[in-house]
Amino acid sequence: MTAPVLGTSYDRPASLDAPGAPRRASGSNFEKNAWLFMRFSGVLLLVLVIGHMTIMLMLDGGVKRINFAFVAGRWSSPFWQIWDLTMLWLAQLHGGNGLRTIIDDYARKDSTRFWLKSLLVISMILVVVTGTYVIFTFDPNIHA
Template identity: 75%
Template structure:
């Protein structure tokens, strides 16, 4: 059987029959220039590694050492946050967790929201919640007063 055999189906269209608006499958894509998704992907990998270190350290100190969870009270937190080291530790854990989780949710929204308006409003709500939670958490860490007088 050869391709000229009438029993073999002939191709309906060839690559030169395609409209000019469709690119050929093997043509290189035009570079966008800002590479936001590449930097976002890289941030997820780096922040994930940093978060593993920070969270394992946090869990080890808070739950595993000494009396574990039984020693955690207001005085323990006040003593811990009196040190700039622990403030920076908890602040970096807060910021990285919020940005890492927000970036992951942004990716899910972009993948599954079908309408542009739905994607816009979900992303807007996500950004508002990230800013509010990160701002409130940072405010608490920086302005925590261990000397409460009622």
């Protein structure tokens, strides 16, 4: 018998040669769960954003009616607060997960990957916290 030569089928992972063979447990399902989250959050975001755009731009006079009073009236309802909050959180988590994948794919050095992911997490937290704060503390009675 000859020794396996690089570049031949001998150096392929066993899972490629026998797809039905049991796989070793990797210990973590994070990447699988992140992949599933992207699919489900993308569908939900599509529904939320199309609903948002339809209501804001097409119904009852369209964009001409959007002003401070319209936003104040909209955010006085817990339904619209939750709708907008869900859009904000899902968009941040969905986009952040996508950028995390891009960082993993293109950042060559571990230190670069660490700092880029750190900046990503910090910016995501800032946007989510600020957006959540604005949605729930919005006061339509501004005093000059």
